[in-house]
Amino acid sequence: MARGETAGDPLNAFITLAEIPPRGPGRLSGITVAVKDNISTRGVETTCGSRILSGYVPPYDAHVVDLIRNEGALIPGKTNMDEFGMGSSTENSGFGPARNPRDPERVTGGSSGGSAAAVASGMARMALGSDTGGSIRCPAAFCGIVGLKPTYGRVSRYGLVAYANSLEQIGPMAANVSDCSLLMEVISRYDPRDSTMKDRPYLPRLNGDIKGMRIGIPAEFFGKGVDPAVTDRVRKAIGVLEGLGAVSVECAMPSMEYALAAYYVTCTSEASSNLARFDGVRYGPSPDIRKPWHEAFQEMRMQHFGPEVRRRILIGTFALSAGYYGKYYGKAQVARQHVREDYARLFRDVDLLAGPTMPTVAWKIGAKSDPLSMYLADILTVPANLAGVPAVSVPCGSVEGLPVGLQLTGRPFEDEQVMNAAFAYEQAVKA
């Protein structure tokens, strides 16, 4: 095993290189599947991109890891990520930033940036990522690959290190829709160990037929802050879908105004509770046991958590504290319900929603220096997590050589339809 930034990994796509062997022949035989480093692998270090889990070797496999190994996948290593998934660029990794294969001076997107870089550079054929507010779709868009955030409850989170339970899902990433669909098929098998999981396995239906499909185009997805060159690429892609017989419908999603704030209040609140477990007592670097409890923890956590993780724990603790709960957490949950209702209303009229995955192309490493400007980049991806609906990012050309992603969002448990529309688009532009 070896750390990233090694000769074989110039993009720093991996935190740990390790050959985790398959357990049996199956549909993934002969296929390499890289695994994000917040997904537990028995006997192989799992850091979540954090120094606080440096040296942590899980005594069990995540359900999805079991499934892919049983189907014959070889895992070449654990991929780089923003610490605990907190970031949109993979610059917040405790092990150095991952680099975009299209331009190593630029970010991969995040937080599953290592997974995207590994697939886009050919180091792995497929990868697993996790998506709390866009962490699969953003790096898929920035690196020019396909990434699906499944419907909430469609993939077991057993063995995924928790960041924001009500929002996050594990999902597949690959260079093309067929591979992404195959990996989704393998990982969607029911697991009673995740009590939020539904027994609704994904059954691929990639026939490319989207004739008569109604596609909503929410005006807010092309609003302020979206690069006109990105808008132009995505509008052209929607034109391709129309050429295949889909009908586009202009529509509105007013809850987009406060969706991002609702997302950040919710995810930081959940994180502030989840990350309390990292106290170094049962695993991870030990606190100084000669010191009093709180003093020892504060010292150890300051030393091993990066600034963004501490910032989110602070915001979440504040949003849940007496006197502020109603103003922040309570209001965010009302806003979240409005987002769900907006989707429900739109999906009574249309089958899918289309728009850009990200408002811009990949930025230069170090270009976003304040946290809020990084958060704002997630505006187009967080609504799907707030509502639990499936959304895919599929490459739709480039702007000045940098990839642009088309985001297609569907009704809950219609991941098949979302993937089929992505497939139809991919085949049409390939031909």
Add this chain to the structure above:
Amino acid sequence: MVSEEEVLHIATLADIGIGTGELPPFTRDFNAILDYFAVLDRVPAGEGWKSGIANVLREDEVTPSLPREEVLALSEAEDGYIRAPRVM
């Protein structure tokens, strides 16, 4: 506006250490983020988020667990106990 003292107080509650030099930038960023969250004041009244998820219960049956030695090996264990800082 949240003051540096308040940020320090929250950090203490959350068991997150903040270095002296970090306090001004943390407070500045914290306030910028809270300013952005003010958009939530414009959210129309309504009910909170309904997850549609119910508690899932199972029979209280003993099932195999993780091997004790492997779990203890992750910590600074002593005589089969996990060591922790003193509470009192």
